[in-house]
Amino acid sequence: MYIDAMWEYIHFTGYLKDPGKRVKIFMDDHVVMFDSIDDAETRIPTLKNMMGVWGLKVNDRKSGIMIDPKYMAAKGLVMPQTVAGVPVVRDYKYLGTPISYDW
Secondary structure, eight states, X not given: OHHHHHHHHHHHTTGXXXXXXXXXXXXXXXXXXXXXXXXXXXXXXXXXXXXXXXXXXXXXXXXXXXXXXXXXXXXXOOOOSEETTEEBOSEEEETTEEEETTO
16 A cells, blocks of 8 residues: 555654654545444444544545445345445545446
8 A cells, every 4th residue: 555655764864853844644535344334333433443543534525335236126225324424425536537336
């Protein structure tokens, strides 16, 4: 992951030893995959807590979870509106590319 390589560079070069230097890290446009809705319900809060340790925050309003409607229908499940506070969406734009289950 890119952020790992960047952090290693910052750490091993001693960049932060100079008290006048600061680093601001943004993590956006990431994809996290889950095995199930239950898995997402468990892991999203963990992810949010881990990011909080680094001073980062997941913006639920800018995030979206895509769940295959055919899978939900085949299992006889009702599509949730949110999962762990993140809205469930049919369409999403990832790195400027639209993604949709209607394709």
